[in-house]
Every structure is written in structure tokens, then in C-alpha cells.
Amino acid sequence: MAGPGREEQLSTQPEPPIGQRIREERLLRGYNLRALAAAVNVSASHISQIENGKCRPSVSTLYAITSVLGVSIDDLFEGPTTRVEAGSTDHEAAAADEQETNPEGSFLREKPDDLPGQTAIELSGPSPSPIPAALIALASEHARRMGPIVGPSEREVLELDSGVKWDRLGHVPGLHVDFLLITYAPGGSSSSTAQLMRHPGTEYGYLISGELTVTLGFSEHKIVAGDAICFSSATPHRYRNDGTEPAVGVWFQIAPESGTEQ
Numbered sequence: 182m183a184g185p186g187r188e189e190q191l192s193t194q195p196e197p198p199i200g201q202r203i204r205e206e207r208l209l210r211g212y213n214l215r216a217l218a219a220a221v222n223v224s225a226s227h228i229s230q231i232e233n234g235k236c237r238p239s240v241s242t243l244y245a246i247t248s249v250l251g252v253s254i255d256d257l258f259e260g261p262t263t264r265v266e267a268g269s270t271d272h273e274a275a276a277a278d279e280q281e282t283n284p285e286g287s288f289l290r291e292k293p294d295d296l297p298g299q300t301a302i303e304l305s306g307p308s309p310s311p312i313p314a315a316l317i318a319l320a321s322e323h324a325r326r327m328g329p330i331v332g333p334s335e336r337e338v339l340e341l342d343s344g345v346k347w348d349r350l351g352h353v354p355g356l357h358v359d360f361l362l363i364t365y366a367p368g369g370s371s372s373s374t375a376q377l378m379r380h381p382g383t384e385y386g387y388l389i390s391g392e393l394t395v396t397l398g399f400s401e402h403k404i405v406a407g408d409a410i411c412f413s414s415a416t417p418h419r420y421r422n423d424g425t426e427p428a429v430g431v432w433f434q435i436a437p438e439s440g441t442e443q
Contacts, residue, residue, distance in 0.1 A: 197258045197337050197349075199243075204232040206250045220249045239342040240371035240420075241378035248380050253436055254359045258337055258349055327352040336362070344369025344422070350431070357382075357436035364429050365393060365422035377417035382436045385411040391428030394421050 207217050207228075214225040221228070223242060230236040231246075238246065247254055327337075328351040337349040344366035351360045363386075372378065377396060387409045395402045396419040397412060404410055412418070414434070422428045 197339055199238075199257050199339060200232040200234045202257045202259065203228075203246055203250070206252050206256075207232075210250055212250075217246070217249060221245045237340060237342045239373050240345055241376060243341065244378055244380040253357045254434060255349075255352060255357060258339070258352070326354055343371070343373045345371065359432070359434035361432045361434070362429065363432045364427050365391070365420060366427055367422055367425050369428075370421040371419050375419070377419045379417050380414050382414045382434055383411065384414050384432060384434050385409070386430050386432040388428065388430040391422065391426050392424040393428045393430070394423050395419070396421075 207214075212220075214228050218225040218228045221242065222245070227236070228246075231238050231242075243254065243257075247257065327335075327349065331351050339347045339349070341347065346364040346366075348362035348364075349360070350362055352358075386404075388404050388406055390406050392403060392405050395404060395410060397416055398418075402410075
């Protein structure tokens with residue numbers, strides 16, 4: 182993650198329970214595996230593998246999941262919020278996952294991540310079940326401060342698919358801002374296919390080292406160390422590292438409502 186000739190203390194924090202948090206939010210909102218998979222445009226087995234920690238989502242898949250569930254990336258870094266009784270909902274999800282593994286006339290691909298047409302903003306799917314206000318209130322109590330000073334060994338690190346790593350640099354409760362050190366390994370990409378992603382909010386980035394190719398709509402841009410970039414996240418976009426060294430930068434992902442929250 183550091184530039185050439187620099188050494189950085191590795192994080193000693195355990196990897197955030199992203200899969201557990203996705204499952205918790207899915208059940209809280211009344212989605213079974215098949216319903217969430219249909220909304221995100223991946224397979225139910227792939228969602229199950231992400232939730233059980235058997236595979237890592239790509240950046241684009243992760244943003245698609247959070248958009249459907251109505252949570253932020255920052256929320257997924259937090260520990261479990263409430264105990265949701267799975268009941269019949271979870272049994273139904275397990276059954277859907279089992280059927281999706283070997284369906285007749287299956288349309289699934291070898292790698293079910295980022296199927297054609299996937300975006301993280303214009304997604305269709307069944308409306309989630311109404312959630313009691315008490316559960317929503319409990320779910321919001323988990324927010325915790327990370328800072329004001331965060332050393333390298335204190336960062337929470339999330340390894341994603343396609344050669345991408347996120348280091349969480351800080352968090353202030355009540356603000357929906359993802360403050361991240363992002364690393365793209367050589368050949369790394371925000372999507373395991375050429376699919377572009379869209380999601381709510383605005384992003385700002387500053388590249389510290391390496392090079393990144395950024396696709397924004399119909400345009401392609403190369404940014405190098407020292408360059409900054411900002412754009413509406415609703416613009417279809419994709420990042421990839423075509424270079425021979427890691428591309429490392431600091432990124433802010435800001436949700437639309439973050440400017441109004443205290």
C-alpha cells in the first residue's frame with residue numbers, strides 16, 4: 182500500500198464481518214437469498230457464499246447489494262447490530278440457495294459475479310417487508326467512532342475480489358462518508374467483468390502512487406500519482422489498474438444525505 186521505499190505497519194484489526202452484516206441486513210428487510218440475488222443480478226449461491234465468507238464480492242457487487250438493502254458501505258464495517266431470528270425466512274433462503282446450486286435450465290455462469298446489466302442504482306426486485314420502528318432504532322445504535330487518530334495497525338482492512346483492498350481510515354457516527362485508502366493491485370479492477378457501476382452519492386479521490394484507468398460514462402481517463410478526481414457516483418464508472426505497480430489512493434464516498442445529518 183505504501184509507495185516505493187516505504188514500509189508501513191500492517192493492520193492488526195480482524196477483517197470486518199461483511200458477510201454477516203449483509204445477511205443481517207437482508208433478513209432485517211425481509212429478503213431471502215433468491216430475492217436479493219434477483220435484485221442484484223447475481224446468483225443466490227453467490228450471495229450465500231459472500232455471506233458465509235467463502236468468496237469476496239467485487240466493488241460493483243458490494244455497491245449493488247448495499248443499494249438494494251439501503252445501507253452504506255460504512256455500515257458494513259460495523260459489527261452485528263441486532264439478533265434477527267431467522268425462522269422460516271432463513272429456511273426459505275437456505276432452500277433457495279440449494280435449488281440455485283443445480284437448477285434445471287440454469288442461466289448461471291461459471292463465475293456469477295457482475296452479470297450483464299448489473300448496476301447499483303436502477304435495480305428491480307420485490308419490496309422488502311415492513312420493519313418495526315424499534316428494530317430500525319436498535320440497528321442504528323451500533324455506530325461507533327473510529328478516530329480521531331487512526332494508526333496503520335488500527336485500520337480495518339477489507340479484501341475484495343479482483344485485486345482490490347480497502348483500508349478504513351476513520352469514521353464519525355451520524356455521517357455517511359466512506360473514508361478509505363484504496364489499493365488496486367496490478368490487473369485489479371472494480372469489476373471482475375467490464376461492467377460499469379452506478380450508486381448514489383459523490384466520490385472524491387486522490388492518487389498517491391501508481392496509475393488508474395477510470396471509465397466515466399463513454400469517456401476513459403488515466404490518472405497518475407498526484408492527480409485528483411471527483412464525480413457523481415450516479416455516473417456509470419469503473420476503475421482498473423493496467424500498470425505494473427499497485428495503484429494507491431485516498432477516496433471519499435459521500436452519501437447524498439450526509440451533508441444534512443449531524
